[in-house]
Amino acid sequence: MRLDKYICKSTKLSRAQAVECIRDGHVIVNDKAVLIESVQVHENNTITLNGKRLSLRAHRYLMIHKPANTICSNVDEAYPSLFSGLNLDHTQELHVAGRLDADTTGLVLVTDDGRWSFDIIRPQKHCKKVYRVGLSRAIEPGQAALLPEQFAHGLQLQGETELTRPAVLQIINPQEVLLTITEGKYHQVKRMFACVSKRVVKLHREKIGDVSLDINVGEWRYLTATEVDSFRDEP
Numbered sequence: 712m713r714l715d716k717y718i719c720k721s722t723k724l725s726r727a728q729a730v731e732c733i734r735d736g737h738v739i740v741n742d743k744a745v746l747i748e749s750v751q752v753h754e755n756n757t758i759t760l761n762g763k764r765l766s767l768r769a770h771r772y773l774m775i776h777k778p779a780n781t782i783c784s785n786v787d788e789a790y791p792s793l794f795s796g797l798n799l800d801h802t803q804e805l806h807v808a809g810r811l812d813a814d815t816t817g818l819v820l821v822t823d824d825g826r827w828s829f830d831i832i833r834p835q836k837h838c839k840k841v842y843r844v845g846l847s848r849a850i851e852p853g854q855a856a857l858l859p860e861q862f863a864h865g866l867q868l869q870g871e872t873e874l875t876r877p878a879v880l881q882i883i884n885p886q887e888v889l890l891t892i893t894e895g896k897y898h899q900v901k902r903m904f905a906c907v908s909k910r911v912v913k914l915h916r917e918k919i920g921d922v923s924l925d926i927n928v929g930e931w932r933y934l935t936a937t938e939v940d941s942f943r944d945e946p
């Protein structure tokens with residue numbers, strides 16, 4: 712990692728302040744002053760700032776219950792960032808493991824550990840996601856038996872070359888279903904329902920892997936060690 716990034720991740724300094732400290736000769740790497748912020752360093756190096764040894768903050772792993780009309784980005788755009796208004800430090804270091812659309816609510820996993828999040832979202836992982844879906848029009852009695860079969864068989868999304876992976880559709884009532892998918896293509900759930908001539912009017916993610924949403928809308932909590940480890944592959 713770059714030296715200036717290392718300093719940001721181990722102190723409260725901003726990137727600009729870290730650069731200033733480096734250029735002013737306050738940062739020593741393995742007994743030598745390093746004046747160039749882009750130098751690559753490693754956790755095994757001994758890095759001091761004004762004589763004090765620095766070590767990286769532990770990685771953070773959390774869930775957020777995303778409200779509607781927020782975006783899974785660190786900065787506000789057309790809608791506010793889902794981090795806005797949360798009592799969380801250093802949000803610029805965090806990223807989400809699997810985005811939701813602005814109008815989708817529910818479970819978002821957030822971390823500063825790129826390896827961990829990549830392991831959740833990489834397509835080969837086939838990580839299960841459960842969505843509660845509201846439909847604009849009721850499923851007809853004649854469709855009710857057919858739809859789960861169509862989702863289990865795979866659907867041909869517009870612009871894709873392969874069918875969707877087998878998905879589990881559970882009808883809760885004629886306008887509400889639970890859908891479990893193991894991939895995460897762009898607008899996947901809405902496009903799957905478009906394939907069967909249904910329009911999604913409400914979309915809420917309840918579960919990713921073994922981790923279920925258990926906090927109120929707009930809240931966040933740290934994941935437990937068991938939850939964090941549940942996404943790691945067996946050694």
Ligand code: URA
Nearest residue numbers: 811812815898900901
């Ligand atoms: N599928 C969608 O269409 N939107 C989401 O936000 C998540 C999955």
